[in-house]
Amino acid sequence: MKKSISELKKLSKICRGDILKMTYVSKSGHPGGSMSSIDIYLSVFNRANMNPEKPFDVNRDKTIISHGHTSPGVYAALGRLGFFNIEEALAGFRHPGSIFEGHVTRGIPGIEWSTGNLGQGLSAGVGMALAAKKLNNNSRVYVLSSDGESPKGQIAEARRTAKKENLNNLTVIVDYNDIQISGRARDVLYVDIASEYKSAGWNIIEIDGHNFEQINAALESAENYKLGPTAIIAKTIIGKDVSFMENRHEYHGSPLNETELEKALKELNVENDVKKYIEMRNKLTLERDSHNYNNVKLDVNTGKPIMYTRETTTDNRSAWGNAVADLAVLNKDKFPVVTIDCDLKPSVKLAKFEKVNPEGYVQIGIQEHNAATIGGAMSTCGVLTFFTDFGVFGLDEVFNQQRLNDINHTNFNTAITHCGIDVGEDGKTHHAINYIGLVRNMYNTQLIVPADPNQTDRAIRYAASHEGNVITAMGRSKIPVILNENGEIFFNENYEFEYGKADIFRKGKGLTIFTYGSFANMAVNAADELKKEGINISVVNLSTPLSINVEEIKEFIEDNIVITYEDHNVNSGIANELSKLIVENGLKVKKIINMGVNEYAPSGSIKYLLKYFGMDVESLIKKIKELMK
Numbered sequence: 001m002k003k004s005i006s007e008l009k010k011l012s013k014i015c016r017g018d019i020l021k022m023t024y025v026s027k028s029g030h031p032g033g034s035m036s037s038i039d040i041y042l043s044v045f046n047r048a049n050m051n052p053e054k055p056f057d058v059n060r061d062k063t064i065i066s067h068g069h070t071s072p073g074v075y076a077a078l079g080r081l082g083f084f085n086i087e088e089a090l091a092g093f094r095h096p097g098s099i100f101e102g103h104v105t106r107g108i109p110g111i112e113w114s115t116g117n118l119g120q121g122l123s124a125g126v127g128m129a130l131a132a133k134k135l136n137n138n139s140r141v142y143v144l145s146s147d148g149e150s151p152k153g154q155i156a157e158a159r160r161t162a163k164k165e166n167l168n169n170l171t172v173i174v175d176y177n178d179i180q181i182s183g184r185a186r187d188v189l190y191v192d193i194a195s196e197y198k199s200a201g202w203n204i205i206e207i208d209g210h211n212f213e214q215i216n217a218a219l220e221s222a223e224n225y226k227l228g229p230t231a232i233i234a235k236t237i238i239g240k241d242v243s244f245m246e247n248r249h250e251y252h253g254s255p256l257n258e259t260e261l262e263k264a265l266k267e268l269n270v271e272n273d274v275k276k277y278i279e280m281r282n283k284l285t286l287e288r289d290s291h292n293y294n295n296v297k298l299d300v301n302t303g304k305p306i307m308y309t310r311e312t313t314t315d316n317r318s319a320w321g322n323a324v325a326d327l328a329v330l331n332k333d334k335f336p337v338v339t340i341d342c343d344l345k346p347s348v349k350l351a352k353f354e355k356v357n358p359e360g361y362v363q364i365g366i367q368e369h370n371a372a373t374i375g376g377a378m379s380t381c382g383v384l385t386f387f388t389d390f391g392v393f394g395l396d397e398v399f400n401q402q403r404l405n406d407i408n409h410t411n412f413n414t415a416i417t418h419c420g421i422d423v424g425e426d427g428k429t430h431h432a433i434n435y436i437g438l439v440r441n442m443y444n445t446q447l448i449v450p451a452d453p454n455q456t457d458r459a460i461r462y463a464a465s466h467e468g469n470v471i472t473a474m475g476r477s478k479i480p481v482i483l484n485e486n487g488e489i490f491f492n493e494n495y496e497f498e499y500g501k502a503d504i505f506r507k508g509k510g511l512t513i514f515t516y517g518s519f520a521n522m523a524v525n526a527a528d529e530l531k532k533e534g535i536n537i538s539v540v541n542l543s544t545p546l547s548i549n550v551e552e553i554k555e556f557i558e559d560n561i562v563i564t565y566e567d568h569n570v571n572s573g574i575a576n577e578l579s580k581l582i583v584e585n586g587l588k589v590k591k592i593i594n595m596g597v598n599e600y601a602p603s604g605s606i607k608y609l610l611k612y613f614g615m616d617v618e619s620l621i622k623k624i625k626e627l628m629k
Contacts, residue, residue: 002046002047003042003046003081005212005213005216008039008042008043008046008212009212011042011077011080011081012038012039012042012212012241013241013268013269013270014076014080014270015038015041015042015073015076015077015080016035016038016076016240016241016242016268016270017265017268017270017271018072018075018076018079018080018086018089018090019031019034019035019038019072019073019076020242020255020256020261020264020265020268021090021261021265021273021274021277022072022075022076022089022090022093023072023093023255023256024255024256024258024261024274025090025091025093025274025277025278025281026093026094026095026255026281027255028094028102028255029071029072029093029094029102029253029255030069030070030071030072030252030253031072031239031245031251031254031255031256032179032238032239032245032248032249032251032252032253033067033069033070033073033146033175033177033179033238033252034070034071034072034073034074034076035073035238035239035240035241035242035245036175036177036179036209036236036237036238036239036240037067037070037073037144037146037175037209037236038073038076038077038240039209039210039211039212039215039236039240040144040173040175040209040215040234040236041073041074041076041077041078041144042077042080042081042212043212043215043216043219044063044142044144044173044219045063045077045078045081045083045110046081047216047219048060048061048063048140048142049061049139049140050063050083050110052081052082052083052109052110055083055109055110056109056292056294058296058382059137059138059139060139061139061140061141061142062112062125062128062139062140062141062142063110063111063112063141063142063143063144064112064113064115064121064122064124064125064128064141064142064143064144065104065111065113065115065121065144066115066118066119066120066121066122066124066125066143066144066145066146066149067115067118067121067144067145067146067148067149067175068103068104068114068115068116068121069102069103069116069253070146070175071093071100071101071102071103071104072093074104074110074111075089075093075100075108076089078108078109078110078111083108083109083110084108084109087277087280088100090277090280091277091278091280091281091284092280092281092284095281095284096286096288097284097285097286097287097288098284098288099288099289099291102116103115103116104116105291106291106293106408106409107290107291107292107293107294107409108291112124112128112380113377113408114404114407114408115404117400117404118146118148118149118152119149119152119153119154119155120154120369120373120401120404121143121144121145122143122145122154122155122158122159122162122172123154123155123157123158123161123369123370123373123374123377123401124143124373124374124376124377125141125142125143125158125170125172125377126158126161126162126165126167126170126370126374126377127373127374127375127376127377127378127381128141128377128378128380128381129141129162129165129167129169129170129229130165130167130362130374130378131336131377131378131381131382131383132169132381133165133167133169134336134338134359134360134378134383135335135336135381135382135383138169139169140169140170140171140223141167141169141170141171142171142172142173143170143171143172143173144172144173144175145172145173145174145175146174146175146177147174147175147176147177147178147180147185147191147193148179148180148181148185148188150174150191150193150196151189151191153369154367154369154370154373156196156200157364157367157369157370158370158373158374159196159197159200159202160200160365160367161364161367161370161374162200162202162228162229163200163201163202163228163229165362166227166228167228167229168225168226168227168228168229168230170229170230171219171222171223171229171230171231171232172197172202172229172230172231172232173209173231173232173234174193174231174232174233174234175209175234175236176193176209176233176234176235176236177209177235177236177237177238179238179247179248179249179252180249180252181249181252181253182249183249184249193231193233194206194231194233197231197233201228202228202229202230202231203222203225203227203228203229203230203231204230204231204233205218205221205222205230205231205232205233206232206233206235207232207233207234207235208234208235209234209235209236210236210237210240215232215234218232218234219232238251238252239251241267241268242264242267242268243267244260244263244264245264261274291409293380293408293409294380295379295380295409295410295411295467296380296381296382297467298334298335298382298384298411299334300327300331300384300464300465301327301330301331301334302327302330302461302462302464302465303326303327303330303461305454305457305458305461305493305495306319306322306323306326306457307454307489307492307493308452308453308454308457308481309481309489310480310481310483310487310488310489312453312480312481313478313479313480313481314453314478314479315453315474315475315476315477315478315479316417316450316452316453316456316474316475316479316517316518317347317348317349317417317418317474317475317476318349318453319453319454319456319457319460320348320349320388320415320417320456320460320472320474321348321349321350321351321352321353322349322352322457323456323457323460323461324337324339324350324353324386324415324460324464325352325353325355325356325357327384327460327461327464328353328356328357328360329356329357331384332357335382335383335384336359336360336382336383336384337357337360337383337384337386338360338361338362338375338378338383338384338385338386339353339360339361339362339385339386339387339388340362340364340371340374340375340385340386340387340388341361341362341363341364341388341389342364342365342366342367342368342371342389342393342394343363343364343365343366344388344389344390345363347390347417347418348388348389348390348415348417349417350388362374368389368393368394368397368398369397369398369400369401371387371389371398372387372394372398372401372402372405372414373401373404373405375387375405375412375414376401376402376404376405376408376410376412377410379410379411379412379413380408380410380411384413384464385411385412385413386413386414386415387412387413387414387415388414388415388416388417389414389416389417390416390417390418390423390430390432391416391417391418391419391420391432391435391473392418392429392430392431392432394414394415394416395414395416395432395435395438395439395471395473396432396434396435396438399438402414402438402442402445402471403441403442405445405469406442406443406444406445406469407444409444409468410469411467411468411469412469412470413463413464413469413470413472414469414470414471414472415460415471415472415474416432416435416471416472416473416474417474417475417476418430418432418474418475418476419432419433419435419449419473419474419475419517419567420432420433420475420517420518420519420566420567420568420597421433421567421597421601421606421609421610421613422475422476422477422518422567422606423476424476424603424604424605424606424609425603425604425605426603427601427602427603428600428601428602428603431597431600431601432473433567433568433569433597433600433601434568434569434572435447435449435471435473435568436449436545436546436568436572436573436574436577437569437571437572437573437576439471439546440546440572440577442469444468444469445468445469445470445471446463446466446468446469446470446471446499446544446546446547447470447471447472447473447544447545447546448462448463448470448471448472448473448497448499448543448544449472449473449474449516449517449543449544449545450472450474450517450543451482451491451503451516451517451518451520451521451541451543452479452480452481452482452490452491452520452521453479453481454481454482454489454490454491454492454495455482455491455495455497455503455543456472456474458491458495458496458497459472459497459543460472461497462497462499466499473517474517474518475517475518475567476606477518477606479518479521480521482505482520482521482524483524484505485506485507490503490505499544499547500544500547500548500549501544501549501552502540502541502542502548502549502552502553503540503541503543504538504539504540504541504556505520505523505524505527505539505540505541506524506527506528506537506538506539507538508527508531508535508536508537508538509536509537509538510537510560510561510628511537511538511560511561511562511563511624511627511628512537512538512539512540512556512557512560512561512562512563513526513527513537513538513539513540513563513564513565513620514540514542514553514556514562514563514564514565514574514578515539515540515541515542515564515565515566515574516541516542516543516545516566516574517543517566517567518567519565519566519567519615520539520541522565522616522617522620523539523565523620524539525617526617526620526621526624527539529617529621530621530624530625535624535625535628537624537628538556538560540553540556542574542577542578545573545574545577546577548577548578548581550581550585550587554585554587557578557582557587557589558587558588558589559588559589559590560589560590561589561590561591561592561593561627561628562578562582562589562590562591562592562593563592563593563594563595563620563623563624563627564578564592564593564594564595564596565595565596565615565620566595566596566597567596567597567615568596568597569596569597570594570595570596570597570598573596575592575594575596578592579592591627593623593627595614595615595620595623596615597613598613601613
């Protein structure tokens with residue numbers, strides 16, 4: 001049952017006490033900003049279509065807390081409104097055995113997105129509001145933000161996108177207390193927040209952020225505004241209602257001591273019962289409840305694969321474009337299929353997708369950080385979501401955003417093209433040569449580097465139907481379809497992509513090339529040329545370089561010379577992955593030769609760059625002959 005404004009005012013004092021107790025008991029946290037935001041939190045959580053009895057209802061309104069360090073205020077408001085037992089938060093805040101972490105964490109009822117890295121909440125809100133539009137869902141999205149994070153560029157990117165997409169279901173409430181860690185926000189880096197939102201075409205409302213009547217009137221006005229998104233600029237006071245804390249930046253991230261706590265709780269007329277919560281905390285174990293990430297599950301029709309014949313020479317990125325367009329047609333009556341583009345439609349092969357599914361093609365423009373977060377947030381809401389970009393932009397540049405997608409357990413598909421040294425003449429700023437190393441640092445994301453167009457098609461269909469995050473990395477150049485030793489298509493009609501499974505392209509004795517991606521066909525060419533001279537080697541494709549089944553490949557390692565062959569930074573590719581596997585499993589190998597990129601590649605055609613690095617087929621054959629003398 002929703003609270004009246006008079007009831008919210010009473011809760012406000014109680015929640016301020018909760019904030020101070022919580023941070024005192026844990027001996028850490030951010031009480032000041034939590035106290036300036038608490039009246040906003042109570043108002044939004046109370047007004048929004050959120051039900052403590054059904055916190056994950058698919059039609060719920062959604063709230064994103066961008067300044068995630070104000071978690072004590074969020075937990076206090078949600079707990080007092082019945083979303084969970086407030087005592088568990090008071091005792092467990094910032095304890096490793098509790099779900100109530102120092103920054104708000106997705107999966108706790110009422111919390112839709114894990115935040116902490118400031119400046120990303122608005123992009124997540126845009127993603128969820130855009131998903132609601134695509135789903136024809138009437139739910140609203142509220143983003144609670146702060147003045148201190150407002151200078152960040154990603155917020156400007158998100159503002160522009162929200163207006164472009166006419167997201168009148170999106171409301172941002174900015175806690176404008178003019179305080180951050182170093183002092184006054186206006187002195188650290190002044191931002192005219194209202195003017196910046198206004199210049200982006202938003203509806204602007206300015207209020208007293210501690211006046212419940214004004215907060216609720218502004219929220220109602222935003223609900224009725226149909227011409228685009230609304231920004232509510234709420235003037236607040238850090239440490240509100242505790243005299244010695246008000247307007248003091250020292251209390252941004254510092255809990256009170258015992259004497260201060262006693263004094264503050266008396267001012268709030270709240271009981272000091274912290275001993276109870278300290279005792280509860282002391283009994284906590286390191287076993288914690290798991291989070292309910294509650295992604296909307298999709299029953300994806302993956303259809304029949306597109307077969308590329310032995311006469312076909314095409315690029316993996318074109319196979320990706322054909323596959324995602326096919327998926328859009330197959331699933332158009334089931335759920336939205338969306339691709340997010342950053343002004344690279346011809347290069348990342350989205351023209352066909354846009355033609356068959358124009359409503360699913362989302363053009364973000366050149367703002368990759370925003371795009372990656374929007375896509376991750378959308379993917380949790382029942383939208384089959386793909387983000388495509390060059391490797392250096394879709395992964396390197398937005399690693400932090402992709403890391404947060406990983407933390408949030410999204411259901412996000414990223415297709416990165418122009419990987420390796422295959423960008424050629426564009427040079428070192430555009431060669432994506434560290435994607436394996438980057439994804440290695442994530443815990444909940446799979447990486448696929450398909451070897452030819454047929455495997456690419458199957459990989460994309462797998463990614464679409466897989467629950468979780470998948471990054472598919474592809475090159476730029478046209479490559480032939482890989483054939484088996486009998487001259488037949490290797491990835492034929494009966495092939496089904498299986499994550500973690502190696503592909504044995506050639507089977508010989510004494511030496512094995514381990515490879516993946518666009519280098520696979522060159523390794524096969526080298527093996528076939530050597531066979532003409534009576535030298536039989538093995539070629540093993542590791543299209544999932546971060547998931548290798550040692551039992552499948554053991555025979556190709558033990559008592560063999562091993563070559564890792566990749567257009568990737570030699571320090572963080574399969575050279576590392578395979579070496580680690582060999583050591584961990586005690587495998588005996590004669591020698592390991594790592595052929596990869598050992599510097600930032602200069603400009604030049606792929607033909608010349610391969611020769612420059614000594615990785616063309618001729619150089620590979622020469623190296624093998626030397627090793628097998």
